[in-house]
Amino acid sequence: MPLRLYTIQTSHTMRIISTSTSSFSVLSTASTSEPSYSHPYSETFYRVKWDVIALLVCRAHKVDGFQWNGHDSDNTTLTRYLCLDNLANTTLAVRVPLLSASGRTAEHDTAISRRLASEIATMQYIEKFTDIPVPRLWHYDPLFESEAAWPYIVTDRVEGVPLSSVWEVMKDNDRQAILAQVADIVLELWKNRFDKPGALFQRQEASGEGRDDWYVESEAIFADTSGLAFRYGLFSTSYASAASYWLDYANAFLDDLENTLFGHPDRAFAYAQRWIIRSLIPALFDTKLDSCEFPIFHGDLSAQNIIVTNLEGSPQIAAVIGWDCSGPSFSSTFAQCPPFILGRDQTIFLALISERENVLADGLSLAQLISSSRGVYLFQNIMRNPEVYDDFYPQLFAQFFGRALDHEEDSEFETEFLWALMQKGSLKKQTERFSRDIIALEEARSVLGEAAIPIHMSASMFRALVESRIDYFSPDGAVMAWLKERRGPLGSEQSL
Numbered sequence: 001m002p003l004r005l006y007t008i009q010t011s012h013t014m015r016i017i018s019t020s021t022s023s024f025s026v027l028s029t030a031s032t033s034e035p036s037y038s039h040p041y042s043e044t045f046y047r048v049k050w051d052v053i054a055l056l057v058c059r060a061h062k063v064d065g066f067q068w069n070g071h072d073s074d075n076t077t078l079t080r081y082l083c084l085d086n087l088a089n090t091t092l093a094v095r096v097p098l099l100s101a102s103g104r105t106a107e108h109d110t111a112i113s114r115r116l117a118s119e120i121a122t123m124q125y126i127e128k129f130t131d132i133p134v135p136r137l138w139h140y141d142p143l144f145e146s147e148a149a150w151p152y153i154v155t156d157r158v159e160g161v162p163l164s165s166v167w168e169v170m171k172d173n174d175r176q177a178i179l180a181q182v183a184d185i186v187l188e189l190w191k192n193r194f195d196k197p198g199a200l201f202q203r204q205e206a207s208g209e210g211r212d213d214w215y216v217e218s219e220a221i222f223a224d225t226s227g228l229a230f231r232y233g234l235f236s237t238s239y240a241s242a243a244s245y246w247l248d249y250a251n252a253f254l255d256d257l258e259n260t261l262f263g264h265p266d267r268a269f270a271y272a273q274r275w276i277i278r279s280l281i282p283a284l285f286d287t288k289l290d291s292c293e294f295p296i297f298h299g300d301l302s303a304q305n306i307i308v309t310n311l312e313g314s315p316q317i318a319a320v321i322g323w324d325c326s327g328p329s330f331s332s333t334f335a336q337c338p339p340f341i342l343g344r345d346q347t348i349f350l351a352l353i354s355e356r357e358n359v360l361a362d363g364l365s366l367a368q369l370i371s372s373s374r375g376v377y378l379f380q381n382i383m384r385n386p387e388v389y390d391d392f393y394p395q396l397f398a399q400f401f402g403r404a405l406d407h408e409e410d411s412e413f414e415t416e417f418l419w420a421l422m423q424k425g426s427l428k429k430q431t432e433r434f435s436r437d438i439i440a441l442e443e444a445r446s447v448l449g450e451a452a453i454p455i456h457m458s459a460s461m462f463r464a465l466v467e468s469r470i471d472y473f474s475p476d477g478a479v480m481a482w483l484k485e486r487r488g489p490l491g492s493e494q495s496l
Contacts, residue, residue, distance in 0.1 A: 040098050040099045040100070040101060041073055041078055041098065043099045044078050044096060044097075044098045044099045044150070045078065047099065047149065047150055048096050048148055048149065048150040048152070049147070049148045049149050049150070050068070050080065050094070050148070052147050052148045052149075053082075053094055053139075053148045053152055053154065054066045054068075054082055054094075056139060056147065056148075057082060057084070057092060057094075057138065057139055057154055058084065060138070060139065061084055061086065061090070063084045063085055063086045064085060065084075065085035066082055066083060066084055066085060067082075067083045067085070068080055068081070068082060068083070069081050069082075069083045069091070073098075075098075076097060076098055076324070077095050077096065077097055077098060078095070078096050078098055079093050079094065079095040079096075080093075080094050081093055081094070081157055082094050082154075091157040092138060092154050092155065092156060092157055093135070093154070093155050093156070093157045093158075094152060094153075094154050095152065095153050095154075095155070096150050096151060096152045096153075097112050097115070097116060097150075097151055100112075104144075109144045111221055112144075112151060113142045113143050113144065113151055114142075114199075114221040115221050115222065115324060115325075116140075116142040116151045116153065116324075117142040117201060118199040118200055118201055118217075118221065118324075118327065119153070119323050119324045119326070120137065120140050120142060120153060120202075121200050121201045121202040121214060122200045122296070122323045122326050122327060123135075123137055123323050124137060124202060125192075125200060125202075125211075125214050125296075126296075126323070129192060129211065130188040130189070130192060131184075131188060132185050132188050132189070132320055133317060133318060133319045133320060134319055134320055134321070134323070135155035135156045135157075135158050135319050135321060136155060136156045137153070137154075137155055138154045138155060138156070139152075139153075139154040140152065140153040140154060158307045158318050158319040158321070159309060159318060160307040160308050160309040160318040160319070161307065161308060161309075161311075162303065162304050162305075162306065162307060162308075163178065163303040163304075163306040163307070163308050163317075163340070164302070164303035164304045164340070166308065166311060167303050167340060170315070174311075174314075174315050175345060176348060177314060177315055178306075178308065178315055178317065179341065179345060179348055179349050179352055180352050181316070181317045182301075182306070182317070182338060182341070182349070183349060183352040183353050183356060184356065185301075185317070185320060186301075186338075186353065186366070187353065187356055187357055187366065189295055189296045189297070189298060189334070190295045190334065190357070190366050191295070191358075192295065192296050193292065193294055193295050193296075193328065194214075194216050194293060194294055194296075194328040195293055195294070196216050196237055196294060196328065197216070197219070197236040197237060197239070197294045197328045197329045197330055198216040198217055198218050198219045198235070198236060198237035198327055198328060199216065199217050199218065199219045199221055199222065199327045200214055200215075200216060200296070200326075200327045200328065201214065201215055201216070201217055202214050202215075203215060216237065216327065216328055217237065218235045218237040218238075219235055219236060219237060219327060220235050222299075222324075222325045223235070227384075228249070228252055228253065228256060228383075228384075229249070229384075231252075231256075232248075232249075232252040232255075232256075234248055234249050234252060236329065236330065240290065241285070241287040241289075241290045241330070242285045242287075242289065242290060242330035242331070242332045242333065243281060243282070243285035243286070243287050244287075245330070246281055246284075246285060246379070246380075246383070247278070247281050249383055250274070250277065250278035250281060250383070251278070253274055253277075253278070254271065254274050254275065254278065257270060257271055257274060258271065258430075258459075259458050259459050259460065260456070260458050261456060262437055262441065262457050262458055262459050262461070262462045263437045263438050263440070263441030263442075263462070265438060267434050267437075268422055268427075268430070268431045268434040268435070269418060269422070271427070271430060271431075271434070272418040272421055272422050272427055272431075273393060273418065275421070275426075275427060276397070276418070276421075277379065277382060277393070277396065280375070280379065280396070280400060281379075283375075283400070284332075284375050284376050284379055285332055285376070286332075289330070289331040289332055289335075289364060289369070290330055290331055290332075292331075292364060293328075294328040294329055294330065294331070295328065295329065295331065295334045296327065296328055296329075297326060297327065297328065297329035297333055297334045298320070298322070298323065298326050299322070299323075299324065299325030299326040299327075300322050300325065301320070301338045301339075302322075302338065302339055302340060303338075303339075303340040304322075305320060305321050305322035306319075306320055306321075307319045307320075307321060331364065331369065332369070332373070332376050333376075333380065335366055335369035335370050335373050335376075336370060336373045336376065336377050337349065337350075337370055337373070350367050350370060350371055351367075353366055353367040353370065354367035374399065375396065375399050375400070378392045378395050378396040378399070379396060382396065397414060401413075401414075401417075436478070436481070436482060436485070437459070437462075437482070439478045439482075440462075440466075440478045440479050440481075441453070441462065442478075443473070443477055443478045443479050444462070444465070444466055444473075444479055447472050447473060447479075448465075448469060448472060452465075453465070459486075463483065463486060466479050466482075466483065467483065470483075
């Protein structure tokens with residue numbers, strides 16, 4: 001018989017009585033006043049059957065009452081704290097994913113459920129096979145069809161504070177104590193490997209006793225649906241090495257520019273920069289790094305996701321949280337310093353890694369990989385985060401060419417170098433093609449008027465536009481020459 005709730009509201013309290021086949025009942029004296037949330041928090045809050053979750057938890061813990069006490073939220077989740085009426089005054093964290101701004105669809109529900117299922121599986125694996133402290137999982141259901149009508153996860157509420165709140169004011173010896181513990185965590189993840197990169201899941205009906213109960217699927221569930229990886233189907237699970245993956249990604253990076261910003265005067269120069277970035281891949285990624293399978297990568301090992309306690313004595317890491325978007329990954333992606341470890345701390349951290357690690361087969365030293373990872377870090381961020389391009393491209397160029405683009409002389413060097421590629425080198429034909437695009441666009445604007453031409457368009461959009469008004473253009477003009485050059489079905493572009 002399904003769980004049934006009967007609510008009796010008064011002006012000050014809500015009494016909730018649960019009936020089920022177990023004849024178990026729960027009384028709550030929680031206040032009827034609920035926290036105030038703005039969209040999408042309110043949209044999520046009022047869709048979740050919070051007291052159903054509470055009753056399921058109370059039944060499992062064999063307690064006869066509960067109280068909601070406080071909440072937290074971030075960009076992706078809403079967490080409420082459930083206090084159980086027992087001698088230990090146990091407090092649990094009940095976390096649910098936020099409703100997407102675009103609302104619920106079948107695709108939305110599937111993606112959210114799969115992400116939560118992967119996070120749960122990853123935490124279970126970490127708890128079972130490593131010494132890394134994680135919040136204990138008590139209850140969970142990753143499906144929207146759960147009794148709570150929403151996916152949820154219930155864990156211990158970890159006592160302590162985020163490392164980010166105290167890191168900058170810690171004494172040197174306390175910082176070193178934390179760095180040593182972070183080094184141990186990183187090395188634990190480094191040695192736990194799977195046969196391919198992607199998202200970690202646990203098999204249905206698994207006993208949870210052996211590593212074979214966990215398997216890897218595509219990390220498409222983590223992807224931004226508007227991002228380059230999703231649009232081009234670039235998911236690491238299909239690749240045996242980071243070098244092959246990033247080569248395809250860089251090709252998509254070039255193709256995306258080629259087919260957007262049609263007729264923009266700076267497109268040829270931007271294409272040349274991206275071409276240079278792609279040419280660095282053989283120097284950045286060594287295929288042998290992925291010959292020993294793929295380590296579990298924490299998607300965001302920031303100071304915010306490390307909870308610390310005993311700050312007055314010997315500081316301890318109480319838990320590592322934020323396991324969403326984590327899973328087996330390329331060694332080059334893994335081998336980067338946590339973002340809060342900088343300067344002298346980084347030197348200490350690398351020394352701690354070096355003295356603790358057992359070098360894997362083929363001589364893969366994690367400390368050495370991290371110490372030489374800056375180029376990989378810059379490259380991957382340029383590929384994945386368009387908003388950092390202007391800051392990170394000059395740094396990447398400087399690392400390989402020894403020229404800092406914030407200096408006029410070095411900036412001129414880059415311009416002349418790219419210009420040579422565009423005018424006389426490997427990019428000459430591509431540059432000439434971009435020039436013909438500009439000329440065709442100028443003629444179309446002259447003939448059809450500025451208002452008829454969108455500010456930003458792709459080559460296929462331009463082609464559809466001019467073909468729909470083909471009688472307006474001179475047979476000997478730039479637009480007709482451009483169309484002749486790109487024979488083929490509408491929406492496709494013929495490469496030169």
